Amino acid sequence: MTFVKIDKKQWAQGLATLQKSYRLFGPSKEKDYYNYKALDVGEQPDFGFSNTRLSPKAILFPQSETIIEFSLDENAADHHIMKSIETDSSPRAILGIRPCDAKAVRLVNLNFDTPEYQDPYWVKALDATTFVGLACDDPKSTCFCTSTGCGPYNEEGLDLLLIEEDAQYLAKVLTDKGRAFAEAAGWNTATDGEADIDARKATAEAKITASVSMENLKNQDLMDLHGASFWEDIAFACINCGTCTFTCPTCWCFDLQDEVHGKTGKRMKNWDSCMFPLFTLHTTGHNPRGTKTQRLRQRFMHKLKYFVDKYDTGIMCVGCGRCVSQCPVNIDIRRVCDLMNNYKTDEAACTVQD
Amino acid sequence: MLNPYLPYPVRIDDIEIATEDKSLKTFKFVFLNPGDEEKFAYNAGQFAELSVPGVGEIPIGIASSPVEKGFVKFTVFRAGVVTSHLHNMKVGDIMGLRGPLGNWYPWDLLEGKNILIVGGGFAFTTLRSSIIYMLDPENRSRFGNIDVVYGARTPGMLLYKDELVAWEKRDDINMHLTIDAPADGWEYNVGFTPPVTEQKAPQGDDATYAIVCGPPIMIKFTLPVLEKLGYAHDHIIMSLENRMKCGFGMCGRCGIGKELVCKDGPVFTLDQINKTPKEY
Ligand SMILES: Cc1cc2nc3c(=O)[nH]c(=O)nc-3n(C[C@H](O)[C@H](O)[C@H](O)COP(=O)(O)OP(=O)(O)OC[C@H]3O[C@@H](n4cnc5c(N)ncnc54)[C@H](O)[C@@H]3O)c2cc1C
Ligand code: SF4
Ligand code: SF4
Ligand code: FES
Numbered sequence: 001m002t003f004v005k006i007d008k009k010q011w012a013q014g015l016a017t018l019q020k021s022y023r024l025f026g027p028s029k030e031k032d033y034y035n036y037k038a039l040d041v042g043e044q045p046d047f048g049f050s051n052t053r054l055s056p057k058a059i060l061f062p063q064s065e066t067i068i069e070f071s072l073d074e075n076a077a078d079h080h081i082m083k084s085i086e087t088d089s090s091p092r093a094i095l096g097i098r099p100c101d102a103k104a105v106r107l108v109n110l111n112f113d114t115p116e117y118q119d120p121y122w123v124k125a126l127d128a129t130t131f132v133g134l135a136c137d138d139p140k141s142t143c144f145c146t147s148t149g150c151g152p153y154n155e156e157g158l159d160l161l162l163i164e165e166d167a168q169y170l171a172k173v174l175t176d177k178g179r180a181f182a183e184a185a186g187w188n189t190a191t192d193g194e195a196d197i198d199a200r201k202a203t204a205e206a207k208i209t210a211s212v213s214m215e216n217l218k219n220q221d222l223m224d225l226h227g228a229s230f231w232e233d234i235a236f237a238c239i240n241c242g243t244c245t246f247t248c249p250t251c252w253c254f255d256l257q258d259e260v261h262g263k264t265g266k267r268m269k270n271w272d273s274c275m276f277p278l279f280t281l282h283t284t285g286h287n288p289r290g291t292k293t294q295r296l297r298q299r300f301m302h303k304l305k306y307f308v309d310k311y312d313t314g315i316m317c318v319g320c321g322r323c324v325s326q327c328p329v330n331i332d333i334r335r336v337c338d339l340m341n342n343y344k345t346d347e348a349a350c351t352v353q354d
Numbered sequence: 355m356l357n358p359y360l361p362y363p364v365r366i367d368d369i370e371i372a373t374e375d376k377s378l379k380t381f382k383f384v385f386l387n388p389g390d391e392e393k394f395a396y397n398a399g400q401f402a403e404l405s406v407p408g409v410g411e412i413p414i415g416i417a418s419s420p421v422e423k424g425f426v427k428f429t430v431f432r433a434g435v436v437t438s439h440l441h442n443m444k445v446g447d448i449m450g451l452r453g454p455l456g457n458w459y460p461w462d463l464l465e466g467k468n469i470l471i472v473g474g475g476f477a478f479t480t481l482r483s484s485i486i487y488m489l490d491p492e493n494r495s496r497f498g499n500i501d502v503v504y505g506a507r508t509p510g511m512l513l514y515k516d517e518l519v520a521w522e523k524r525d526d527i528n529m530h531l532t533i534d535a536p537a538d539g540w541e542y543n544v545g546f547t548p549p550v551t552e553q554k555a556p557q558g559d560d561a562t563y564a565i566v567c568g569p570p571i572m573i574k575f576t577l578p579v580l581e582k583l584g585y586a587h588d589h590i591i592m593s594l595e596n597r598m599k600c601g602f603g604m605c606g607r608c609g610i611g612k613e614l615v616c617k618d619g620p621v622f623t624l625d626q627i628n629k630t631p632k633e634y
Binding site: 067068070072079080081082083084111112114116117118119120123222223226252253254255256257258260265267269272274279280281282283284286288289294298301302305306307309310 | 355357358407409410411595599600602603606607608609610629630631632633
């Protein structure tokens, strides 16, 4: 059973059955955009989207997550002793996650699940989640996933891949988790889909015309790129709003903060951003990335150079295009990537000319 | 799965005012749960997150030494929210300790070598840990000559004064204490750390390593002195500071290039530092 077909008439029934054993998340329309949400019983995911405004990373890595709790009541036996919160690890599934966002989860996992340290809250959430992808037949002009080792039919990080057809979904079962999910839904009509998929995949990939070059990034000298002349120019219009890092499915930086209500308190993991001055401000007032140019450079250097050097799995960007379409001043990672990729080669070319 | 966010519960066992201006205090902690001290096994040069529930966490170098058992010590400068709160806490109070974190001075590499330690101001905490470690009868023979240049503004601003005086009297460690200006009863060097280093420190060679910790201004003027004395950049070892939260390489804020100060550091050689952006 590699492919099953799901008659759209059986879709709602299957989801209703699934909701007995899974918490379902799916895209939903809010005003004029889409976002992922926890689906109520009987609620359908709305697949009429190209991609959501925010990535689904919050389902695994909430914008604000309580991880530790404690009592400050001196009369309590365990006062001031910090205890880990048991976060919800019941099975959940993300319906209709795009292949780019699924690959992004794999990249973020490199940060949270390492040989030396594991973030237990992330690892538990990831284990509990089934990724039900939705192939992307109508990519946007800002998409460039085919350049990033991903693609509109990419299977990495997915348990099931759904391909929408007129009256049915074709589901490609990719993992045991995916198989268990399909079985739990009662979707068991095996079919043959490979040929169909190949043709549709080729059509979808051909629609993605934006591309970036990154073949030189690895060999560029880190300090040369850091000292490159183009950073001021790129950063000129940036207002350090943090939209790019907030919407990005691969950005993982966070803050730890305590909050106290009466005599009980909690410690939270909150999303943070390298675009904010407080991110790096020392108590002495010294700030190693005190200017917006330094902060913008950090974002791009991290994604396109430090990450490339550290993990050797390509860039820390899946080409979803969110930062490109939502940056208020149109800073475009595709242009920055090209500038970084071609840095010395361009300069050498100029030198030869004069 | 171990939870790296969860601190070990500890009790404040002792608080000592460490400098005459009371801006530094040394806190001695004992672990509440049996077995936690063993899990906290550390090396000289590492740091920990002192975790005050409801207030926050701060990365602080471990000032006690792996050869001292039954407690851990930290010397904390009153600087901002968490450090000020800590300064107001009392013996017996319960809080948390996370770690040990980061790398340490490269003790394997340093075996059989001469060691020069240069410290300034209150950045002497992990240097104290290191000296106690090297002077331990089990360890002393593993190292060559040990020279220590340590400077502060006034005699009263030197940390761990009783120990410094005791080390002065030993013949297996060469102490070069200094203060900025002459003071009554002061019988050691007078002058800033860099010139005293220039006069007193041994020449650099393949078998001699320098460990340098201090305020940025001291570092700035000490490095050229060490170069002049013949210390190669990969024989100069430093400990960096950056704002930190997690301390184990996940929250992303302490990066200098692809290195994270909390996990790949805080200890780096000058050679390594020269190959990373100056974002500390
Ligand atoms: C590896 C390492 C070892 C250190 N060792 C010592 C030591 O032995 N003794 C000592 O007195 N100080 C040490 N510091 C500096 C100490 O961590 C800061 O002074 C302290 O975090 C300030 O916290 P605060 O809450 O009082 O200040 P606030 O400015 O109110 O800080 C709020 C929060 O910001 C973060 N933060 C702010 N500044 C720094 C900083 N420079 N470094 C790291 N985090 C920061 C902390 O999470 C802190 O809780 C060390 C720092 C590092 C990185
Ligand atoms: S979204 Fe654009 S303006 Fe906002 S911080 Fe990012 S690059 Fe700067
Ligand atoms: S950097 Fe931009 S295009 Fe790349 S994954 Fe993040 S939001 Fe998408
Ligand atoms: S302090 Fe979190 S990555 Fe270094």
